[in-house]
Amino acid sequence: MTATEVPQAVSAVTGVRPPRRRRSWRRVWMGVLALALTGVVWQIAAVLIGDSVTLPTVPETARTFVKYLSTPYPEVQGKTLVEDALISTGRILAGFVLGTVAGLLLGASMAGVRLVRELADPLIGVMRPLPPIAFIPLLVVWFGIGEVSKVALIFFGVLPVVTIATLGALDAVPAELLHASRSLGASPVYTMLHVRLRAAVPGVITGMRIAMGGAWTSIIAAEMIAATGGVGFLILQAGNYLQTPLIFSGIAEIAVLGFAFDGLLRLLLRLADPTVRR
Structure with missing residues (x-):
């Protein structure tokens, strides 16, 4: 059995992913969460200001980008x-x-x-x-x-x-x-x-x-x-x-x-x- 096959075998037997993979997915989801929170704060601030010249909303910016x-x-x-x-x-x-x-x-x-x-x-x-x-x-x-x-x-x-x-x-x-x-x-x-x-x-x-x-x-x-x-x-x-x-x-x-x-x-x-x- 090669070194790369050992973690796969352990995962197959125990049903638990290697810690490195779990940490990688955690980083991804935390990054997505940070971006989502930034978008929410941006949208709230844009609605409160109510002026697209000063701060456009997230949907308006997305439509312009596309x-x-x-x-x-x-x-x-x-x-x-x-x-x-x-x-x-x-x-x-x-x-x-x-x-x-x-x-x-x-x-x-x-x-x-x-x-x-x-x-x-x-x-x-x-x-x-x-x-x-x-x-x-x-x-x-x-x-x-x-x-x-x-x-x-x-x-x-x-x-x-x-x-x-x-x-x-x-x-x-x-x-x-x-x-x-x-x-x-x-x-x-x-x-x-x-x-x-x-x-x-x-x-x-x-x-x-x-x-x-x-x-x-x-x-x-x-x-x-x-x-x-x-x-x-x-x-x-x-x-x-x-x-x-x-x-x-x-x-x-x-x-x-x-x-x-x-x-x-x-x-x-x-x-x-x-x-x-x-």
Whole structure:
């Protein structure tokens, strides 16, 4: 009998599910309950206020969301919620992937080469507290309002976060693992790739999750300032015409997309680190 068949056999005999599965379902139902309570509070507040411009009701927002999934806004040269979501997602993926790869390489280089660490550490220390939004005017001057400026904004926001997460995770790898690898004849490069990086994967993915949240904040702000498409541009246009239900629809779309991306990174973490499978 394999290790994966043991819990199934125990469940079949006792009729009790493994504790991990029960906890997973409990988390799901608690999440659903939290969303339901939020919706109830929102609906009560909207009814008490009685002004859809200030706070629309939940059904009104839901109808608006469904309508503009297939209806462009603005009607002339506008885009649907789906099209704007795809535009923002494409920008996020491009900047996030480039920033993550660069952050991994830089963090690994800083952990493995003292000179690189001494040179790069002050630069990362200066970049980290700077909000990426502050670079929007400069990037527009350099690259215009096209896609390059927005991808660059995400890149500069993700890079320091992933770099610091990678460096911290690599520094936290137990020295015993490194000594064991070197004593078995592994080279410093092999030890970095197959021991330190593999052990640091959970910490790196946690940094990627933090960077993803910041990336959505940056791209929405950029789309409100210098863009002709995307969820941020849609929200700005809706705000200009006091279309509050559509504003909430855009916010809900960001929440769904952000939750989906975070869920994918959580899944990647579960696959990479068996200790979090609980």
